[in-house]
Amino acid sequence: xxxxxxxxxxxxxxxxxxxxxxxxxxxxxxxxxxxxxxxxxxxxxxxxxxxxxxxxxxxxxxxxxxxxxxxxxxxxxxxxxxxxxxxxxxxxxxxxxxxxxxxxxxxxxxxxxxxxxxxxxxxxxxxxxxxxxxxxxxxxxxxxxxxxxxxxxxxxxxxxxxxxxxxxxxxxxxxxxxxxxxxxxxxxxxxxxxxxxxxxxxxxxxxxxxxxxxxxxxxxxxxxxxxxxxxxxxxxxxxxxxxxxxxxxxxxxxxxxxxxxxxxxxxxxxxxxxxxxxxxxxxxxxxxxxxxxxxxxxxxxxxxxxxxxxxxxxxxxxxxxxxxxxxxxxxxxxxxxxxxxxxxxxxxxxxxxxxxxxxxxxxxxxxxxxxxxxxxxxxxxxxxxxxxxxxxxxxxxxxxxxxxxxxxxxxxxxxxxxxxxxxxxxxxxxxxxxxxxxxxxxxxxxxxxxxxxxxxxxxxxxxxxxxxxxxxxxxxxxxxxxxxxxxxxxxxxxxxxxxxxxxxxxxxxxxxxxxxxxxxxxxxxxxxxxxxxxxxxxxxxxxxxxxxxxxxxxxxxxxxxxx
Amino acid sequence: xxxxxxxxxxxxxxxxxxxxxxxxxxxxxxxxxxxxxxxxxxxxxxxxxxxxxxxxxxxxxxxxxxxxxx
Numbered sequence: 001x002x003x004x005x006x007x008x009x010x011x012x013x014x015x016x017x018x019x020x021x022x023x024x025x026x027x028x029x030x031x032x033x034x035x036x037x038x039x040x041x042x043x044x045x046x047x048x049x050x051x052x053x054x055x056x057x058x059x060x061x062x063x064x065x066x067x068x069x070x071x072x073x074x075x076x077x078x079x080x081x082x083x084x085x086x087x088x089x090x091x092x093x094x095x096x097x098x099x100x101x102x103x104x105x106x107x108x109x110x111x112x113x114x115x116x117x118x119x120x121x122x123x124x125x126x127x128x129x130x131x132x133x134x135x136x137x138x139x140x141x142x143x144x145x146x147x148x149x150x151x152x153x154x155x156x157x158x159x160x161x162x163x164x165x166x167x168x169x170x171x172x173x174x175x176x177x178x179x180x181x182x183x184x185x186x187x188x189x190x191x192x193x194x195x196x197x198x199x200x201x202x203x204x205x206x207x208x209x210x211x212x213x214x215x216x217x218x219x220x221x222x223x224x225x226x227x228x229x230x231x232x233x234x235x236x237x238x239x240x241x242x243x244x245x246x247x248x249x250x251x252x253x254x255x256x257x258x259x260x261x262x263x264x265x266x267x268x269x270x271x272x273x274x275x276x277x278x279x280x281x282x283x284x285x286x287x288x289x290x291x292x293x294x295x296x297x298x299x300x301x302x303x304x305x306x307x308x309x310x311x312x313x314x315x316x317x318x319x320x321x322x323x324x325x326x327x328x329x330x331x332x333x334x335x336x337x338x339x340x341x342x343x344x345x346x347x348x349x350x351x352x353x354x355x356x357x358x359x360x361x362x363x364x365x366x367x368x369x370x371x372x373x374x375x376x377x378x379x380x381x382x383x384x385x386x387x388x389x390x391x392x393x394x395x396x397x398x399x400x401x402x403x404x405x406x407x408x409x410x411x412x413x414x415x416x417x418x419x420x421x422x423x424x425x426x427x428x429x430x431x432x433x434x435x436x437x438x439x440x441x442x443x444x445x446x447x448x449x450x451x452x453x454x455x456x457x458x459x460x461x462x463x464x465x466x467x468x469x470x471x472x473x474x475x476x477x478x479x480x481x482x483x484x485x486x487x488x489x490x491x492x493x494x495x496x497x498x499x500x501x502x503x504x505x506x507x508x509x510x511x512x513x514x515x516x517x518x519x520x521x522x523x524x525x526x527x528x529x530x531x532x533x534x535x536x537x538x539x540x541x542x543x544x545x546x547x548x549x550x551x552x553x554x555x556x557x558x559x560x561x562x563x
Numbered sequence: 564x565x566x567x568x569x570x571x572x573x574x575x576x577x578x579x580x581x582x583x584x585x586x587x588x589x590x591x592x593x594x595x596x597x598x599x600x601x602x603x604x605x606x607x608x609x610x611x612x613x614x615x616x617x618x619x620x621x622x623x624x625x626x627x628x629x630x631x632x633x
Contacts, residue, residue, distance in 0.1 A: 349584045356585065387575060390582020414571070421576035432580035439580075482587040489586060536587045543585040 009253065010305060016257055017301030018069075020294045023264030024051060025069035027287050028076040034085060040284075043277060047291055049102035052077045054295050054302075056106030056149070057195055061306035066110070074110050081107060081117060090120045094130035097121075098139075098146055105149035118150070125152050137165040138188045145191035159192060160201035169203050171210070173504045174217045175472040175484075179230065182218055186233040189215075189240050196240040196309035209315035212241060216248040217500035223251060224470030227269045228259045232296035239303040242312035256297050268293040322503060322552050325361065327513050328545040332357045334517030335538050336370040338531065344374040345385045352393040353539045353546075355400025360546035364403050371400050375408040386414040391435035398442055419444040427456030469501050476508055481520050484509060485540035489547045497551040506548060509541050 029035055031051050036044040055074050058066060066074060080086055081103050090100045104117045124130045131143060131154055140162050147154050163169050167181055168188045177185075189211075192200035202208070215234050222230040235252040243249065260266050268289050278285035303309050332354055339350040351367075351374050358367035374397075378385065386394050398415070401408060422428075422445060428436055433454045440450045469491065475483040484505055491502040512519050520537030522530045571579070 349587065353585055383571065387571070387579055388582075390578075390584050391580050392583040392585050394579075396585065417571040418576050418579060421571045421573050422580070424573050425576065428577065428580060432577065435580040480588075482589060486586045486588055536589065540586045540588075 012257060013253065013301045013304050016260055017298045017305075019260060019262075019264030020266065020298035020301070021054075021069045021073070021264070024054075024291065024294055024298070025072045027291070028073055030284070030287050030291070031076065032080050034080070034083065039279070040277060043273075043288065045096075045099050048077065048080060049099055050292060050295050052103045052106035054299055056102075056109035057299060058302060059106075059110045060197070061195070061302050061308055063307075074106075074112070077103060078107060078112055081114065087117050087120055090124050094124050094127065095133065097124055097130040098142060101146045101150055101152075105146055108150060118152070121150060122152050125154060131156060136184075137162050138167070138184045138191070141166070141188055141191040145194065148194075158201075163188070163192060163200065163206075164203040168211065168214075169206050172214065173507060174214060174221065174501055175476050175505045175508055177218070177473065178477075179227075182222070182230055183233065185214070185218070186230075186237050189237040193240040195236075196242070196303055196306070199310070207318065208241070209318050212238065212243055212315055213317050213500045215241075216246065217504070219248045219252055220499075220501055221470050221473065223255055224468050225269075226255075226259075228256060228266050229268045229272070229293040229296060232256055232266070232293060232300050235300045236296060236303055239300060239309060242310045243314045244304065244311060246314050256300070260297065264294065265290040266293040266297045317500075319498070320503070322498065322506070322548070324506065324510070324545045324548050324552070327510055327517075328357055328542065328549055329361060329363070329366070330517035331513065331519060331538050331542045331545070332361070332366050332517075335535070335542055336367060338518070338535060340370055340373050342535075344377045345381065347535070348374070348378075348385070348389050348397060349393045350535055350539045352389075352396035352400070353542045355403075356396040357542045357546035357549075359400070359403065360550050364400075367400050368404050371397075371404055371406055375401055375406045375411075378411070379409050381410040383410075383414050383417065386411060391432075391438055395435065395438035395442065399438075402442070415442070415444055422453070423449070425453060428453045429457050430454075432457075472501065472505055476505075481509065481512060481537040482540040485537075485544040489544040492544070492547045492551040495551075497548055506545075509544070512537070512541075 028051070031044055031048040033041045033044040033048065051073055055066070055070055055077065058070050086103075087100065090097065093099075101121055104114065104121055107114055107117070125147065131147070135143060140156075141159055144154075144156060144159050144162070147156075166184070166188045167177075168185045172181070172185070192202075215237050219231060219234050219238075222234060231252050235249065235256070238244070238246070238249055256266065265286070272292070273285070273288045277288060335350050336354045339347040339354065342350075344351070351370055354370055355367045358364050394411070394414075398411060401411070419439065422436070422439065436445070436450045436453055439445045440447050469487060472484060472487055474480075475487065488502055488505045488509065491497065491499065491505075496502050509519065512521060514521070518534040518538045519541040520534050522533040524530060524533075
């Protein structure tokens with residue numbers, strides 16, 4: 001979507017909806033369960049109710065009469081619902097009440113009420129099972145909302161009483177959320193707000209600004225994953241909450257408009273359809289993998305233009321105070337103490353992390369015993385010991401030694417050789433620039449020479465990919481603490497330390513600290529393996545928390561000027 | 564008289580400058596992943612309903628067709 005065009009983009013979004021509904025209408029025979037192959041009947045019923053919901057919402061959200069494509073869809077829905085082979089399943093398949101009730105709700109909302117269909121629903125609802133079997137909270141909200149739209153009476157607890165049990169209302173950590181959890185959140189908002197038509201009775205401790213922040217954080221992650229289905233669902237949620245003028249909303253529209261194909265279809269994420277469903281039928285596969293996302297995109301455009309959907313100023317983002325000082329200090333103490341019992345050549349990164357974090361904390365003395373010990377044990381180390389760890393590690397170790405006035409002859413020799421070799425280079429690649437500055441900080445090369453080397457190589461290839469926040473969910477699921485630490489460090493360096501995604505990733509890391517101060521839960525019983533893993537994880541997390549601590553501006557003493 | 568070449572050559576110096584290691588990106592133990600990945604199966608009683616409504620798996624469809632007679 002070209003947001004640089006005059007106007008607010010509403011005509012472009014209207015065009016997105018028109019194209020999407022036209023594409024759905026042209027394939028409306030595919031939502032007919034009677035026409036579906038045996039293995040596709042349930043899928044057709046699911047698509048039928050979702051299409052019906054879109055049409056029903058169109059009737060509610062826009063006072064104008066339905067246009068041709070919406071009318072064609074409604075006619076198809078009415079024709080299917082009129083058949084006994086469809087509607088009488090309500091009495092036989094009570095566990096799937098919602099799959100049928102939504103169809104009736106749409107007909108009712110569009111002024112095509114059907115008393116016999118209504119009686120079937122009312123009987124099932126009163127039958128002691130269909131509305132009574134235990135559902136997870138957001139499905140309970142789905143039930144309540146559907147019964148409300150159907151006008152079917154019930155004596156179930158109200159939505160306000162269910163909301164406190166939902167994931168949305170319990171301050172979820174965004175980096176831990178699987179796709180199904182995000183759907184739980186989006187659907188909770190759909191039902192609670194009645195698709196933007198009411199203010200829900202939120203629990204007393206619910207903070208709308210936190211919910212908006214959560215949705216915008218999820219947009220960042222799902223946009224990174226290029227998941228149009230979830231992007232559209234989350235965009236709908238922001239619109240249901242009245243938020244339409246934010247940077248994240250603008251980015252979401254831009255992405256969805258670009259993702260829409262010329263015919264109107266919007267492709268869904270991989271994996272939503274069982275591979276066996278299409279069974280080599282490409283046209284069916286094309287529809288099955290795109291119809292849901294296309295419906296949600298159309299709904300977003302509908303919510304955007306509806307005069308009935310409430311609008312509000314975007315609530316200010318919360319500004320929680322982030323402090324990692326205490327856990328960082330405890331981890332530094334453990335890492336320093338544990339590293340000393342190991343080979344200094346292998347544990348050099350841990351010692352460097354200790355030195356780096358002690359300086360960030362303004363408590364250089366935390367690193368002194370370890371630095372003294374390692375400098376003595378590495379006094380005659382071969383050049384390869386330093387070479388293999390790289391400048392980031394060796395540089396931080398050297399800064400630590402310098403802060404305490406400690407010398408290490410083998411390191412001095414190595415640095416002299418390296419500086420001489422660097423002097424022979426004509427340029428350095430971009431990913432080495434930071435480490436060249438470390439050489440400057442140690443007084444090993446002149447600032448002007450470093451600047452010339454970096455400038456000459458600025459157009460070179462970046463061989464190291466930038467970390468992506470979208471990788472956080474997978475890293476959490478797979479317990480890759482080092483990977484999480486790397487992403488958080490990059491975010492903190494990029495000025496995003498207060499972003500909800502970064503804060504939640506930090507919160508995740510902090511919950512992995514044990515009482516001894518180490519990070520990570522190895523979930524194994526071998527003491528040697530446990531210690532090796534905890535050393536690796538703690539080194540990574542300590543490095544990251546030091547960056548976070550500095551970025552939060554809470555260093556007890558100003559760090560010395562260095563790269 | 565020419566100077567001896569430095570023990571660190573230009574290639575090694577570049578490698579040294581490019582290497583980062585303060586954050587360890589290795590996965591120290593694969594079995595951690597293997598252990599927790601089983602939890603989804605344990606939680607199947609919750610996920611079954613979600614598959615039924617949100618993401619219809621073929622197997623579920625087949626079971627349902629048999630039950631509903633459609």
